[in-house]
Amino acid sequence: MEFRCKSPFDCILFDLDDTLYSSKTGLAQVCKRNIEDFLVEKCGFPVEKASDLRIELFRTYGSTLAGLRALGYDIDADDYHSFVHGTMPYERIKPDVKLRSIIQSIMQRKIIFTNSDRIHARRALQRLGLEDCFDDIICFETLNPNLFQSNRPDEFPVLLKPSMDAMKIALDVAGSDPTRTLFLDDNDRNISAGKALGLRTALVGKSVKTMEADYLVESISNLDKVIPEIWGYEEEGFIARARSEMESMLEATPVGA
DSSP, X not given: OOEEXXXXXXXXXXOOTTTTSOGGGOHHHHHHHHHHHHHHHTTOOOHHHHHHHHHHHHHHHSSHHHHHHHTTOOOOHHHHHHHHHHTOOGGGSOOOHHHHHHHHTOOSEEEEEOSSOHHHHHHHHXXXXXXXXXXXXXXXXXXXXXXXXXXXXXXXXXXXXXXXXXXHXXXXXXXXXXXXXXXXXXXXXXXXXXXXXXXXXXXXSOSSOOTTOSEEESSGGGHHHHOGGGGOEEETTEEOOOHHHHHHHHHTSOTTO
């Protein structure tokens, strides 16, 4: 019998935070508090206004950093990320052996696509035990290569998901056909942007599927069960089984049979 891979995907784009590890770690809440501390300590905003300002900048500009720079605050991106992520309790992220096995079994191109800076991304991946599982990391530095040579804060807008420009940069880096690219993210707006560009989309960590999501993956550890076509195989014109099932069958076949 001849098996041929029939997966509809050539590339898988994985978000990182609250996607490859659970939001239950509480890291997102710590990050929000650190951002509010930055607004107070580095920008001089009143404590009582920090939370509302953070939310408003995020809604309007996609991130606090993007909003501050757009408003003319000369914020160095490295300093910002060092402050916001420097005291993160990374020990809350635990190695995920099952997830590592799932990702290693994916033969297509696998890429991290995060708004976070590269240092944070690498730390989180190391804690998960996934630092050697991906072909590339698309991160803040990838999306904003000119930001570090700017002469004024508003010279180059900060590009992040769900900006369409950021999504297009990611696709260029991935070098993949959007219709054959699967994009996994926990953010509804990011999923909508991916869908608008023609990507296949999977909403992660939620209990209700949005209209723009092709798949709902409540837990990333169930990825192989929810989207088995990633490992799709065809046997003589019919979809036969996911890779795990095929491997089990081959292991049960006596040597020399």
